[in-house]
Amino acid sequence: MKNTPSVEQHLDIYRRMLLVRHLEERLGALHKEGRTRGPIHRCDGQEAVGVAATAALEAGDKVATTHRGHAVYIGKGMAMRPVVAEIFGRATGACGGRAGHMLVADAEKGVIGGNAIVGAGIPAAAGMALSMQILGTGNVAMCVFGDGAAQTGICHEAMNMAGLWKLPVVFVLEHNQFGLTVPSDVQSPVADLSIRAAGYAMPAEIVDGNDAVAVYRAVAAMAERARRGEGPGMVECKTYRVEGFSTSDMGGYQKPEDIAAWKARDPLIISRKALLGDVGEARLADIEAAAKAETDEAFEIALSDPMPQFLVDEACNPYSEAR
Amino acid sequence: MAMMRYAEALNAALREEMQADPSVFLFGEDIGRYGGVFKVTKGLMEEFGEKRVRDTPISEQALTAMAVTAAMTGTRPVLEIMYADFIPLSLDALVNQASIYNYIWNGQVKMPFVVRTQGGGGAGAGAQHSKALDSMLAQIPGIKVVAPSTPADAKGMLKAAIRDSQPVIFLEHKLLYNIRGEVPEGDVIVQLGKAATVREGSDISIFATSKMVVEATKAADLLAADGVSAEIVDLRSLRPLDVDAIVASIAKTHHAVVVNEGWRFCGYAAELSATIMDHVFDELDAPVARVTLPDMPIPYSEPLETAMLPSAEKIRAAALKTLK
Numbered sequence: 001m002k003n004t005p006s007v008e009q010h011l012d013i014y015r016r017m018l019l020v021r022h023l024e025e026r027l028g029a030l031h032k033e034g035r036t037r038g039p040i041h042r043c044d045g046q047e048a049v050g051v052a053a054t055a056a057l058e059a060g061d062k063v064a065t066t067h068r069g070h071a072v073y074i075g076k077g078m079a080m081r082p083v084v085a086e087i088f089g090r091a092t093g094a095c096g097g098r099a100g101h102m103l104v105a106d107a108e109k110g111v112i113g114g115n116a117i118v119g120a121g122i123p124a125a126a127g128m129a130l131s132m133q134i135l136g137t138g139n140v141a142m143c144v145f146g147d148g149a150a151q152t153g154i155c156h157e158a159m160n161m162a163g164l165w166k167l168p169v170v171f172v173l174e175h176n177q178f179g180l181t182v183p184s185d186v187q188s189p190v191a192d193l194s195i196r197a198a199g200y201a202m203p204a205e206i207v208d209g210n211d212a213v214a215v216y217r218a219v220a221a222m223a224e225r226a227r228r229g230e231g232p233g234m235v236e237c238k239t240y241r242v243e244g245f246s247t248s249d250m251g252g253y254q255k256p257e258d259i260a261a262w263k264a265r266d267p268l269i270i271s272r273k274a275l276l277g278d279v280g281e282a283r284l285a286d287i288e289a290a291a292k293a294e295t296d297e298a299f300e301i302a303l304s305d306p307m308p309q310f311l312v313d314e315a316c317n318p319y320s321e322a323r
Numbered sequence: 324m325a326m327m328r329y330a331e332a333l334n335a336a337l338r339e340e341m342q343a344d345p346s347v348f349l350f351g352e353d354i355g356r357y358g359g360v361f362k363v364t365k366g367l368m369e370e371f372g373e374k375r376v377r378d379t380p381i382s383e384q385a386l387t388a389m390a391v392t393a394a395m396t397g398t399r400p401v402l403e404i405m406y407a408d409f410i411p412l413s414l415d416a417l418v419n420q421a422s423i424y425n426y427i428w429n430g431q432v433k434m435p436f437v438v439r440t441q442g443g444g445g446a447g448a449g450a451q452h453s454k455a456l457d458s459m460l461a462q463i464p465g466i467k468v469v470a471p472s473t474p475a476d477a478k479g480m481l482k483a484a485i486r487d488s489q490p491v492i493f494l495e496h497k498l499l500y501n502i503r504g505e506v507p508e509g510d511v512i513v514q515l516g517k518a519a520t521v522r523e524g525s526d527i528s529i530f531a532t533s534k535m536v537v538e539a540t541k542a543a544d545l546l547a548a549d550g551v552s553a554e555i556v557d558l559r560s561l562r563p564l565d566v567d568a569i570v571a572s573i574a575k576t577h578h579a580v581v582v583n584e585g586w587r588f589c590g591y592a593a594e595l596s597a598t599i600m601d602h603v604f605d606e607l608d609a610p611v612a613r614v615t616l617p618d619m620p621i622p623y624s625e626p627l628e629t630a631m632l633p634s635a636e637k638i639r640a641a642a643l644k645t646l647k
Contacts, residue, residue, distance in 0.1 A: 095428050098428070099428060107395075112432070113428065117419050123416075126389050126392075127388060128392045130389055130393050130398075131392070132396065134375065135346065137397075157382035158388070160380055160382065161379065161385060161389070
């Protein structure tokens, strides 16, 4: 099938999904021990969207993501240590500890960046695509956004301009069924939000968001089209938020049977099953052990990394003009 | 030197910067085919094409957000927001996006974009098309806010704003577009953050920006007839603020009137008063006088609007009172 990832590409997607899962579970455990700071928004069970969508991009392409962006950070090529160090507010973090887990950016890797104003990543990606179009770089921008963000006014404004100007941007809708605690069907009259793409003259495809290969194929096709100058496209990835909104979520509003059903369709299970026939148990076990070791090492180093110092007169400090 | 209208000076700055740098592009409502509702972008779509001069849908929220990330990724966008009254629609992009990234992302990105807009009253445009809103914008850290009062500064400061590596809000005034003045020929830059003493005086200092400099100049003429020698400092840039120029002027006159076309409560005039107190309190012989808009919506009918707006006569009255 066109745009199917190679086995090696799929293995790399699987490896990165494992890293993200370890990251999320470790953060959950450390939160329980009172060792994290502020809310943390885990993406357990949604890793296929962020990882496989960014796997379909090139190095020079750029992505804007949500407050739940760990899979995008790791998917787009960031190493574990700067991500973990950022989450723990260390000087060695990707942003020197200033951003925290929701706002991570790595300009060199094209992660620009996490955004905790729901919906704001959509025009952010459109703006990057506008720049790419004007400069003729041949790159594409991507926005990973949720079903909650799809209800904002700025989503309409940005998609309208993307369609109007044929901007090279791929809109990846990570439909995890909830905007904080409110289910999607209490926020929108339509279940398939991508039917709105027609109103912006852009194609859309709905895929199983827990199937990394399906996500990759659909996103790669839209990215290819955008790169050719044919304009934006949307991929609606159906998934489910198995953890709470954040570590501060008290729960109680998700049906246990829904959670169980989606956990049975975990993206790691789906990819592992597909890969087992291709490469065999031993190769997968090696990758799994390596991902675990990489996570352990990143946490061990990051947690002993130094905390940042506040300096008033730094060049990029807004207080530097104070007198 | 060439005699130019303020709008023509802005147009010349845009043209020259677009000729010099292919990464500069313009977008906004009605700016292309029509040339802008205040004609600032006249002729630019014809010269530079539809890719670099874009008419846009009415989408201030997304347009401003797009300027932020376009600027991060290699272009220099100049966005026109037709009225400053529409800027509240842009506030997420300014307050939660542009303001934070230089610091929060630890210097990883530059954001060389300019938002041009125009505010101010006196044209009978009513409560939703007459506000200055400069105070609100100047409060946002990480963003420069400038408001030139002459054609020469309009051109030189817009060129500087476009070349700046961080966000600049460029405030114009609907009643300044047709004023004329001498503008130096060629590539002359006016550095942002520097005030200009536009009239020397010895008894009292009047600090103002944009159209309020015009009112202050008229007030200085009235005060001269009263036997008062007023110094006028055109701040030109609200942020960064040229504190040295303020201190130097008050050290000479020992009296100050601060003028701002925006609201009084938590407004820019209050910030100027506090800044004066922080830096040069010991030189003051009297409290700082504030001349501002009252804390009300701007009404439509001419006598109502005129009664509200800061004016030369109000500046004169405030000066005389503080000199008593």
